[in-house]
Amino acid sequence: MSKERIKISDDLYDIMPSDYQDLVKSATYGKEDRGWKDIGNSKELIEQHSLCAGCPESMAFRYILASLPNPEDTVMVGSTGCTSLVFPMVAVHNIHSLFGNQNAIASGLKRALSVRFPGRTKDVVVLAGDGATVDIGLDMTLQAWFRQEKFTTICFDNELYANTGGQESGLMQKGFVAKMAPVGKLFDKVRLPEIARESGCHYVVQCTVSKPSLVEKVVRNAVMISREIGPTYLQLYTPCILEIGKNSMEGLQEMRDSEKPTERFAYKEYMSEPAKQLLAEIAAKDKEKKAAAKQLASQGA
Amino acid sequence: MADSHSVIGTKNKKGQTFTDTWTMMNDAPRTPSFYTGSEVIKEALRRASCDVMIAYPITPQSEAAALIGELFAEGYIGDYFRGESEFAVMSQCAGAAFGGARVFTTTAGPGTMRAMENFPMWSGARLPIQMIVTCRGINSPLSIQPDTLEIAYLLNTGMLVWHAETAQDFFDWILKGYMVSEEPDVHLPLALCCDGFFVTHTKDVVNLTPADMCLPPYDPYRSPVPCMDMECPPVRMMRDPFVMKSNYISYATHASWQQEVWAAVERSRKHTIKWINGLIETENTDAEVIIVSSGTAVSQGREAIRLLEDEGIRCGLVKIKSLRPWPGEEIREATKNAKHIIVPEFNVTGWLAKEIKATIPNSDRVNAGPRVCGGMTMPPEIIVSEIKNLLGMRTMSLAGRGS
Numbered sequence: 001m002s003k004e005r006i007k008i009s010d011d012l013y014d015i016m017p018s019d020y021q022d023l024v025k026s027a028t029y030g031k032e033d034r035g036w037k038d039i040g041n042s043k044e045l046i047e048q049h050s051l052c053a054g055c056p057e058s059m060a061f062r063y064i065l066a067s068l069p070n071p072e073d074t075v076m077v078g079s080t081g082c083t084s085l086v087f088p089m090v091a092v093h094n095i096h097s098l099f100g101n102q103n104a105i106a107s108g109l110k111r112a113l114s115v116r117f118p119g120r121t122k123d124v125v126v127l128a129g130d131g132a133t134v135d136i137g138l139d140m141t142l143q144a145w146f147r148q149e150k151f152t153t154i155c156f157d158n159e160l161y162a163n164t165g166g167q168e169s170g171l172m173q174k175g176f177v178a179k180m181a182p183v184g185k186l187f188d189k190v191r192l193p194e195i196a197r198e199s200g201c202h203y204v205v206q207c208t209v210s211k212p213s214l215v216e217k218v219v220r221n222a223v224m225i226s227r228e229i230g231p232t233y234l235q236l237y238t239p240c241i242l243e244i245g246k247n248s249m250e251g252l253q254e255m256r257d258s259e260k261p262t263e264r265f266a267y268k269e270y271m272s273e274p275a276k277q278l279l280a281e282i283a284a285k286d287k288e289k290k291a292a293a294k295q296l297a298s299q300g301a
Numbered sequence: 302m303a304d305s306h307s308v309i310g311t312k313n314k315k316g317q318t319f320t321d322t323w324t325m326m327n328d329a330p331r332t333p334s335f336y337t338g339s340e341v342i343k344e345a346l347r348r349a350s351c352d353v354m355i356a357y358p359i360t361p362q363s364e365a366a367a368l369i370g371e372l373f374a375e376g377y378i379g380d381y382f383r384g385e386s387e388f389a390v391m392s393q394c395a396g397a398a399f400g401g402a403r404v405f406t407t408t409a410g411p412g413t414m415r416a417m418e419n420f421p422m423w424s425g426a427r428l429p430i431q432m433i434v435t436c437r438g439i440n441s442p443l444s445i446q447p448d449t450l451e452i453a454y455l456l457n458t459g460m461l462v463w464h465a466e467t468a469q470d471f472f473d474w475i476l477k478g479y480m481v482s483e484e485p486d487v488h489l490p491l492a493l494c495c496d497g498f499f500v501t502h503t504k505d506v507v508n509l510t511p512a513d514m515c516l517p518p519y520d521p522y523r524s525p526v527p528c529m530d531m532e533c534p535p536v537r538m539m540r541d542p543f544v545m546k547s548n549y550i551s552y553a554t555h556a557s558w559q560q561e562v563w564a565a566v567e568r569s570r571k572h573t574i575k576w577i578n579g580l581i582e583t584e585n586t587d588a589e590v591i592i593v594s595s596g597t598a599v600s601q602g603r604e605a606i607r608l609l610e611d612e613g614i615r616c617g618l619v620k621i622k623s624l625r626p627w628p629g630e631e632i633r634e635a636t637k638n639a640k641h642i643i644v645p646e647f648n649v650t651g652w653l654a655k656e657i658k659a660t661i662p663n664s665d666r667v668n669a670g671p672r673v674c675g676g677m678t679m680p681p682e683i684i685v686s687e688i689k690n691l692l693g694m695r696t697m698s699l700a701g702r703g704s
Contacts, residue, residue: 006534075400075529093529095399097422101392104384108353108396108404113530115352115379116401122530140392143385 019047023091029072035220036066036212045071047089051082054248056255057156057238060209061086064127064154067216068092069223074123075113077106079132081163082240083156100137102128103144106151123223124151130171131161134190138170145199148230152222153201155192155233158240166243173264178243193268196233202226202275206268208237208255214267224282225275232275237265308517313350315376317515322480325516326473326576331508338501341468342407342433343368344509345475350516352379352402355393357386360445361497362407362435369405387412391419391432398428401521401528403479406430409497410437413451417458423490424459424562427526429482429519430490431475432460435497436596436647438675446676447497449596452624453652459562461491461569462625463577464595468505470622471495476516477576485523487569489562496597496647570626580628581621583635588617590688591639593632593657595621598645604681609688616688621653629660641691642667645684649674 006024008016022043028034038044045065051058061083068074071092078087080099087094097105106126113122133141133155141153160178161167168181170190177184196204203225205218215236222232239254241247246254258265271279308319320329325348336344342365346354354373356366373381379402384390387408398404408416413434423430438444439451455462461482465471471493478491495501521528573580584606585591592602599620606616619635621628636642644654644667654669661667668691671683686696 073531075531077396091535093527093531093535095396095529097392097395097399097426098418101389101395101419104389104392105396105399107384108355108393108398108402109400109529110396111380111382112353112397112400112402112404116530139385140389143389147382 019043027091028066034066034069034071035216036063039063039066039212045091046086047091049086049089051085052242052248054241054251055082055238056209056241056251057082057158058086059212059251060156060215060236060238061090063209063212063215064219065090065092066212067219068123068125069220070121070123073121074125074223075109077102077109077124077126077128079128079137081129081132081161083127083129085163100132100135101140102126102132102137103149103153104140106153107144107147107149110149110151121227123227125223126151126153128153128155129162130155130157130159131169134170134192142195142199145196145201145231145233148200150226150230152219152226152232152234154219154222155235156238157235158238158243159189160240160243162240162243166240189264193233193235193270197270200231201233201270202230202272203232204234204268204270206235206237206265208259208265210252210255210259221279225278228278229272229274313515317348317513319350319517320514322476322516325510325514326477329510329514331510333506334509335504335506336468337364337504338435338468338471338495339365339368341472341505341507342475342501343372344507344512345472346405347372347377347512348510348515349405349476349479350403350518351377351405352519353394353397354378354381354405355390355397356381356383356406357390357408357412358383359387359409359412361437361501362409362412362433365433365435365501366407369407387416388419391416391423394430394432395419395423395426395428398423398430399426399529401519401530403483403519404428404430405433407433407435409435410439410445410448410451414439414454417454420455420458420460420490420492425558427488427524427562427565428490429479429488429524431478431482432490432492433475434492434494435501436494437497440675444675447499447597448648448674448676449494449496449646450648450650450652450674452492452494453648453650455492455494456625456652456656458492459489459559459566460625461487461489461566461573461623463491463493463623464621465493465495465500466596466599466620468500468503468507471500472507472509474577476510479516479519480576481569481572483519483523484569484572485525487565487572488525489565489569494596499597566626573623573626577622579631580623580626581619581631581635583617583619585615585617586619586635587638588615589638589640590614590643590692591617591619591636591641592643592645592684593619593621593636593653594645595624595653596647598647598679601679601681601684602643602645605684605688608681608685614688614692624656627656627660632657633661636661636666639666641688643684643688643691644669645679645687646670646672647674647679648672
């Protein structure tokens, strides 16, 4: 899709919702170097949402949508949970179908788009919570990776079932007392980043969303690698401040505390050799482009 | 977006000519061929211009699902793979259909049950997926034998549900099914059911359409809901997500959405009647005794009618082809003269007899049986015996029935 498609007929302009007019005027579809810095200068691809005030998930959503390299040809797949309250407000096509089947939906979707649009880039990005990714949907998460399906899986890890009211999940820390873990969780946090690496993901990152520039980098890498090589996985800590007893303004500090080198959300990254090569090629091309632009500018001057 | 020119008369990459479906199904020459039901499914798919087929092994549909893989290897299907379970497969089918593909899959018995959560989602999302159901037992202890109980669970999913009697039905209905499913005023999934083994694993003469003709491709932009391919403008789908809201607008939205699914099932009636020549077929409906059934129980009914004719007893027949939409009006009309309505079924609960009882006046005319299940065959003699008993005639006792 090009931005041409979302032009509004002059006769209908004034009856279109203002957020749609804004999308046409100043959204960043087709902008090659789009990123988190566009937030505030352009129309974001996310409208008002109904998440709790100060929810880190809402920050994560905004950074991810600002960082997708190709939103004009990206389809997102969600699952049931807090994320499903946000997706209806997102200005890229997105699918919610059932709880936990997101990687199966994405497998069929990516293949259909490849059959229908040969030679064109159509990115598929899954975004779901940890219950959907690791518990009820684990089978389909892993099987999509085994099959080397070419899409990105992003897990919003808040270490519990937030939307149903704070029940134990597989990504919860051991010992944490929660609903359905009345004496504390009895087993360790599932090591999904390691499992992802062993399951065939070419790029795996675990981090928090405290730094928008980092989120931008890993999202771009994950999408570019999944487009060319195979499955990629991002596990982003988006604490549920409500369920861990924090206030609205404390989400950022919670993430900063949890990403220290000795903590459970210390930055973690695995990359396959082909993925490393691809990123090096992309970096070299970017450098070339910048040099050419610089030369052009100096010639002009 | 969709091209405005017609592809009819042009060729696909396999050299098949995209042909107007009505012409292909009704006017093109047919070649009699001796095939198993599974091979017939493959031959239908060869002509179906199918974009994506997703497979999973479960008896008795495994052979058909694997044969379609051969079609993919030959280049007739856009993409094909084995999923990890029926639940996943039906979600993968949904993903492909959301992305605008014509999708096909096959399943059976426990697989149908495992995948069940997907089916109301398919119809709610208005995905015109076609699923072949080769019915088999779903009970424990494990059974792989023919049994139609799973159809009962499909009837309230919002899917179209047809029940094929023969391999010929199967061949024609796979192709015609897409025409009904993909109508913009329908746009619903189709469960095309048959009785496992009896239809899939037996050979029959089936009249095939020319192999060098195929259906026109699916046009996802005729869908009543947007295709998720970012080829049309993305707009906020709704101001508030209805999922969590406890208010009247939210309830009313969900209610009207469900009502619209069932209204679409109703609207499919006219297309179904046109394509499969009526929702039912009838013979001798002036008779006092009428057998009403679906699937291979109809074939056994035909044999029973022949046996009864030899003894001078006249008996009519109603073959139900479509269960959703349900041919209520047709059944009322066809059975209005009947004193006895016999409903032979291959399942333990007699779901078809219950549907018929809920449809006709004086429902005590319905004899819910004979029924066999768990893979038991239904010899025409037990239908004959049931009818004679109803008529107050003496019958020979049948071995093993304790009578």
